[in-house]
Amino acid sequence: MYLALRELQHQKLRSLLIGGIVALIAFMVFMLTGLTRGLSRDSASLLLDTPAQSFVTIKEAGGVFNRSFLTPEQVEALQNDNDGAAALAQTFVSFSRGDKQLSGVLLGVDARGLLAPEPSEGQGLRAGGAVLDESLREDGVQVGDVLTLKPSGDKLRVVGFTRSARLSHQPGVYVSLARWHHLNPRMRGAVNAVALAAAPEQVKLGTDLSLTDRAQTLQVLPGYKEEQGSLTMIQVFLVAVAAFVLAVFFYVMTLQKTAQFGLLKAIGASTGTLAGSVVAQMLLLTLLAVTAAAAVTLGMVQLLPAGMPFHLTPGNVAAASGLLLAVAALASLLSVRRVARVDPLIALGAG
Structure with missing residues (x-):
């Protein structure tokens, strides 16, 4: 030295x-x-910071959420067999705030379930309305604003913001599962995935379903x-x-x-x-x-x-x-x- x-x-x-x-x-x-x-x-970030350890999709989807459609009967069976199982529905949407056009991923979750967003500002889903990823504040969106979905014209009132709610480079827009199905009637009560807090080896799985852990889900996320x-x-x-x-x-x-x-x-x-x-x-x-x-x-x-x-x-x-x-x-x-x-x-x- x-x-x-x-x-x-x-x-x-x-x-x-x-x-x-x-x-x-x-x-x-x-x-x-x-x-x-x-x-x-x-x-x-939605998957990286989620408390869920496993995700269930249909077998043909290979773990990709937007290719999976679980029927209400399949979701009910999973929730009966696994404590804390939480349904997740998603669709990509365009919406406007005043004359400004924005886009995001509309997420339907149970307001009291595993995937319910923790508000960093404002209120949670239990207050009704929508909880947005806080990156949308940079586009001028504020608590209390009313967003207009395109092209349907449906309205969403912003009740709060949350962190770590981005998916496929799009900000998340959380609504209750019932509200999500109202906005997407063609889904007929189906969801894209069911999230579980249990490790994969502890999950009870039905036929025609596929189970992936968080790391595997990230790897099949399109483009990731x-x-x-x-x-x-x-x-x-x-x-x-x-x-x-x-x-x-x-x-x-x-x-x-x-x-x-x-x-x-x-x-x-x-x-x-x-x-x-x-x-x-x-x-x-x-x-x-x-x-x-x-x-x-x-x-x-x-x-x-x-x-x-x-x-x-x-x-x-x-x-x-x-x-x-x-x-x-x-x-x-x-x-x-x-x-x-x-x-x-x-x-x-x-x-």
């Missing part, structure tokens, strides 16, 4: 330049992590798997680039110091001491760069537009930082190998 600190202090400009490059890479990793998490929540897969691959390639850049930079630095390593070995320094110094220098420089990048990223979050799907927690930053430090440790092995092969006589002769 002593040698690592002395060299960083002596080679300030070089250390600053390399640290700056590492910080830029870390910044991109943090931003992509925030965008990935943000898009995930924008697409499926493809969107997350693309962003994850970008992150993987970025981390791979970070590993390559770190390995090459520090290997070149090690080659430039071959004579110095030879001299230190000649006066008694062990290979382990020199290798430890190289690894410590790399990790310390990476740690400082990652810390600076994390601070800049968390500051940048405050400047992002309110509508941008970005979600980054200290836990996400810590996980990404740990990954970058692990990558730096692995990248340092190339330099360690070079240090171990330095012959004092040859290195001093070359010097």
Whole structure:
């Protein structure tokens, strides 16, 4: 550690330049992590934060809600066999507030059931009316407003807002199940899914029905798997680039110091001491760069537009930082190998 600190202090400009490059890479990793998490929540926060552990759909739907139609008899059987089973009905709608046209997903749930939204402002479904995802406040919607569904002209009075109610990048509009069926008479009492708080292995299931847990339901949500897969691959390639850049930079630095390593070995320094110094220098420089990048990223979050799907927690930053430090440790092995092969006589002769 002593040698690592002395060299960083002596080679300030070089250390600053390399640290700056590492910080830029870390910044991109943090931003992509925030965008990935943000898009995930924008697409499926309703499923990510729901207390439900399992979802029942018809077998042919493969777990996709909008392809599933459960009859009232099937729903009743599930509720009789499983405590707390809650029906969920959904349909995508367009509605207007004054002269402003908006869209969302109309969700029919039991006002006293497992899926009933917890109001963050105003009242819940028990007050009648609709509870909206709070992102609609950015479009000017307020408690007490009356929304007009298109093209039917049906009216919904906003009684409250809730958090984490987005599905397929659309804000949720909760209404009671009876109200939902009144607005969708062609469904004839059918619903799209039944949510259960019990784990899949504890659920009693009838014939012609399919059971998926929360993770499986997310994976079959239209577009979710493809969107997350693309962003994850970008992150993987970025981390791979970070590993390559770190390995090459520090290997070149090690080659430039071959004579110095030879001299230190000649006066008694062990290979382990020199290798430890190289690894410590790399990790310390990476740690400082990652810390600076994390601070800049968390500051940048405050400047992002309110509508941008970005979600980054200290836990996400810590996980990404740990990954970058692990990558730096692995990248340092190339330099360690070079240090171990330095012959004092040859290195001093070359010097």
